[in-house]
Amino acid sequence: MSELPVSTPESESHSIVIKHAAVMTGDIAQSQSLSNTAFSAVVATLKKQLQNNANLYNGSYDIYRGDAFQLVTSQPNNAMNIAVGLRLALKAHSPSTDVRISVALGEAVFRTEEVRTGSGTAFVMSGRGLDSIKPQHIAFQSDNLILNQQTQLLTRFLDVHLTGLTQIQSETLLAYLLSEDKSHDSVADRLGKSRSNVSRILNASQYKLVVEYLSYMEEAITTAINNGKGCDSGKLTDSKDE
Template structure:
């Protein structure tokens, strides 16, 4: 069976948001899902008014997609606080062509949903049937979660722009953000861009590494 990534998430304290903030959050998620569909072929669905689920056929990109979804919310504000989400990623066998993503079947859907239900304070978590991946990725995700949760608005915006436009220079990204190059460089460095890109690269390699699947016969979709 083919391995897939499944992302399940919900907006934190969505019922406390005013109607304008709720609409902005859903629009930001929808825009990001459309971008990820265009660039990575994901299938995503918003449901229940504050929840979302994404099927990532190339599971090595699951973390990037999850970060983009979370940053799409954290660049918004409700009062003085950023809007945020809990997001659970699972990599496991999954139904490849579900009629609706939110009703998809397979181990990846089950693991992702259960992981989200078990999350309280944590806002980014990982689950997999691979014993090797479970040795280190859940811990890595806790560190990454703490880092993303600590980003201020400018750092989150700078990071979002960089991940969406990796080919652009700092000058071009600064122009899009409406700040000077020096300010943009300060914001993106505050976001820990070099370490974060290394983390994404490591996740991509680990998720697609056959040796991490303990002899299980799995198929991977690759570029």
């Protein structure tokens, strides 16, 4: 795993500065309705997923206020893979629950030991996005106007689709997304189900459309960052051009 790019001026010797980062700010939906035992189990699942994604996508995370979290990654092209995976993991959990996640792309300045105190455009947009996310459960924005226009409506459709998935559909779709071997036989073995049952559940969950959305987002974000020259042209801000 590559190391996060670090900027170490004397005034910020412990801060990490990422020019193009993804920040995910979220919370557990309707957490107050859960029993103490159920809430603890949900938080444990959330923490496991955050840790796995931090390891996989070179990131850092924080859980605070009991049911809130933030994750920052230096691989913004994978931001929606992370967000969708987190939602599916909580919806697949027993008891099934959901999370609200606001994803934002931009500059991030933070300390790995206290991500929730981070600053920069990605943190600001992500936090504000969560404040206004209802009735949605997942939202995406960036400091690139063109990228926003290309992706926000698609993300709203994805959000509606994910909200309607059952616990079993969420579990099966997540297993498919995480599986290196995408064959239905492999996913069936992983879940201890029959191949025909897995195929039926995946088709009902419209898994191909979800995969196409994630691939589209990954490519769109990568293209936007590679072409970024500044906000005046509708591209990602690059401070050296300001």
